[in-house]
Amino acid sequence: MAWVRFRKKDMPGGLWTNCPSCGEMMFTKDLVAHFLVCPKCSFHMTATVDDWIKFVADPRSFEELYTDLKPVDRLDFKDKISYGEKLAKTAEKAKRLEAVTIGTARVGGRDVVLGIMDFKFLGGSMGVVVGEKVTIAVEMALERGVPLIMICASGGARMHEGALSLMQMAKTCAALARLDQAGGLYISVLTNPTTGGVTASFATMADVILAEPGALIGFAGPRVIQNTIKQDLPEGFQRAEFLLDRGQIDSIVTRDKLKDTLFRCMQYLRPVDPAELQPVAAADLEAASSISSNGQEGKGRKDKESAKKAKKGERAARKEAERGEKGRPDAGEQDESDSAGEKRDKSKKKEK
Amino acid sequence: MAARKPDPVQSALDFERSIVELEQKIGDLQELAEHTRMDLTDEVRPLRELRDKLLRQIYSSLTPWQKVRLARHPLRPITTDYVNLIFEDVIELHGDKAFADDKAILTAFARLGDERLMLVAHRKGKTTEERLAANWGCAHPEGYRKALLKMKLAEKFGLPIVTLINTPGAYPGIGAEERGQASAIARNILEMSKLRVPVISCVIGEGGSGGALGIGVCDHLMILEYAYYSVISPEGCAAILWKNSDRAEQAATALKITSRDLERLGLVDEVVPEPLGGAHGDHLKTAITVRDRILSRIKELRKLPLADLLSRRHERYRRIGNGEDLVQAVLEARARGGRAPEERVEAPAGSTQGAEGEGAEPRGEERPSGA
Numbered sequence A: 001m002a003w004v005r006f007r008k009k010d011m012p013g014g015l016w017t018n019c020p021s022c023g024e025m026m027f028t029k030d031l032v033a034h035f036l037v038c039p040k041c042s043f044h045m046t047a048t049v050d051d052w053i054k055f056v057a058d059p060r061s062f063e064e065l066y067t068d069l070k071p072v073d074r075l076d077f078k079d080k081i082s083y084g085e086k087l088a089k090t091a092e093k094a095k096r097l098e099a100v101t102i103g104t105a106r107v108g109g110r111d112v113v114l115g116i117m118d119f120k121f122l123g124g125s126m127g128v129v130v131g132e133k134v135t136i137a138v139e140m141a142l143e144r145g146v147p148l149i150m151i152c153a154s155g156g157a158r159m160h161e162g163a164l165s166l167m168q169m170a171k172t173c174a175a176l177a178r179l180d181q182a183g184g185l186y187i188s189v190l191t192n193p194t195t196g197g198v199t200a201s202f203a204t205m206a207d208v209i210l211a212e213p214g215a216l217i218g219f220a221g222p223r224v225i226q227n228t229i230k231q232d233l234p235e236g237f238q239r240a241e242f243l244l245d246r247g248q249i250d251s252i253v254t255r256d257k258l259k260d261t262l263f264r265c266m267q268y269l270r271p272v273d274p275a276e277l278q279p280v281a282a283a284d285l286e287a288a289s290s291i292s293s294n295g296q297e298g299k300g301r302k303d304k305e306s307a308k309k310a311k312k313g314e315r316a317a318r319k320e321a322e323r324g325e326k327g328r329p330d331a332g333e334q335d336e337s338d339s340a341g342e343k344r345d346k347s348k349k350k351e352k
Numbered sequence B: 001m002a003a004r005k006p007d008p009v010q011s012a013l014d015f016e017r018s019i020v021e022l023e024q025k026i027g028d029l030q031e032l033a034e035h036t037r038m039d040l041t042d043e044v045r046p047l048r049e050l051r052d053k054l055l056r057q058i059y060s061s062l063t064p065w066q067k068v069r070l071a072r073h074p075l076r077p078i079t080t081d082y083v084n085l086i087f088e089d090v091i092e093l094h095g096d097k098a099f100a101d102d103k104a105i106l107t108a109f110a111r112l113g114d115e116r117l118m119l120v121a122h123r124k125g126k127t128t129e130e131r132l133a134a135n136w137g138c139a140h141p142e143g144y145r146k147a148l149l150k151m152k153l154a155e156k157f158g159l160p161i162v163t164l165i166n167t168p169g170a171y172p173g174i175g176a177e178e179r180g181q182a183s184a185i186a187r188n189i190l191e192m193s194k195l196r197v198p199v200i201s202c203v204i205g206e207g208g209s210g211g212a213l214g215i216g217v218c219d220h221l222m223i224l225e226y227a228y229y230s231v232i233s234p235e236g237c238a239a240i241l242w243k244n245s246d247r248a249e250q251a252a253t254a255l256k257i258t259s260r261d262l263e264r265l266g267l268v269d270e271v272v273p274e275p276l277g278g279a280h281g282d283h284l285k286t287a288i289t290v291r292d293r294i295l296s297r298i299k300e301l302r303k304l305p306l307a308d309l310l311s312r313r314h315e316r317y318r319r320i321g322n323g324e325d326l327v328q329a330v331l332e333a334r335a336r337g338g339r340a341p342e343e344r345v346e347a348p349a350g351s352t353q354g355a356e357g358e359g360a361e362p363r364g365e366e367r368p369s370g371a
């Protein structure tokens, strides 16, 4: 699996921060208010989990859950130091135990399950506990009938957990299959970088795939590809714009517009009826297969039933949408450009 | 097959050399005996005994790296051999009906014993031309999409699916990335988790990471004794962690990628024993063992009602890799509505909820769902 190293210079620190892309000097304490985006070249810097919570969730709406799930060194893996030591050191710095943070939140007043990956935590790599927490997030979204939003950042699977980590790709996807069958909504946001086993599993299996400008997104890392094909890679290879051009993602969204875009997508993609958000029951599958062998008569009945169901769903969705439109905090009086993000941005400035 | 086979002496791995040399000597003696009509049984017997003793010695103490090299052995039986030896009435189905026919993955109707099934298998090729065509078993997105298309066909007509895994990994190239290697693999993994027919996978050589898993989500995972299955190639791991791909031997040990390691970790359901001296020493015997094992598993899985088959597969992956301690921790956390235990001092500083939210919330009850 690809493994992209975290670069220190991508992270802001000190009084002044240089833009890693154009070198522009910026006041470090202004950075978060500007979504960690360079005002000159609009380079999107690596954000922390706490930054992401501010960028995406309504103020004070995020409740972090399953914080105490802790990875273990099942393989007794050792390179320069043991994996256990590495985990302890990383956790201390990150103030969290794993590379993904999950919880409940509201986005523009709507309940969601929110997952955020932390590239600083061992390259955002997916081990057993990351896979477990992502799976729990999917299941929470299913149980609560609310959308799932995943902010992805990962160098791939976690080598230190061997094939155990590889299998997390299957675990997360199997959970997503159920969410999908139940009609649940899942939006992923691919940030720089999202590669390897995470891209090859839950990150790309969303109903809507958004990406940040310039984000490196791919299966294999660029170095691995270069070593394999022994030729130069094309300009902009594996960047979000490259993927958009080749039809691999739905849209590129700048960070200041992200929250608003998420909200607006959710307005379109409302679960038909939360009560119907149930995994396809085994009995239904059985019934469906017996009907198909019974021929036309049964089929006709089933069709009528599903048409009725769909109508009911439509009604429910319309009602929901009306309710939601009223509930939207920044709908109506504000103009297009005034996104939810910018609104919060203003209130932040007031604080200072 | 008309193609010239690699020479056994040339192909021998370093730790096999003494055995191959002995076998040559035995062969020479037998030939001599035939030509001269002399009885050389007494000369041959001790050599045979010595060879068997050596084999047992060497194969009882193989290192993980040696097993990786056996999994990649140029004489090891590959998909083509299994197709020739155990599958009958084979009709190959080409193409993903969208972009290309990726020869790195074979998809075919095939009969195994009395079972008609869909065969999906990595293909490596034996001759240079074949290997080139099959890209050494490294599939592109169209290969994974072809596989999915045929598996869906199998699902529609109730055919069980058998996949043979043997790939160094999915191909890391420009075209592969342009056409969505990652999402092609992810799509297969997701869709395979809900296929409504029995799926049996067998790692016959290299189980290279996502490229293997892309046709490897199944009800029953078998692995040949000297095959491996890994999240990353030992060379790749060594290059990243030790900055030196020569440390592959060390990485192979650290990654726990041998069949027995994987069995201990609960990742594979069945290790298929290979003949003494490895699968390449006796293709037919290996193939027949594989056939019999797959057949008996298909028959078992066929007995399951569809709902059980699907929930069993879901459970298999829902729990995969979770140690007992993690299962317990998740259960306990769930009982607290996902919240951290009260006595926890080092509450994560990052949580915005942190001090204010946590204390105010009533403990030990589920958050009302749909809230």
Ligand SMILES: [Zn+2]
Pocket (backbone or CB within 6 Å): A019, A020, A021, A022, A023, A024, A038, A039, A040, A041, A042, A043
């Ligand atoms: Zn800049």
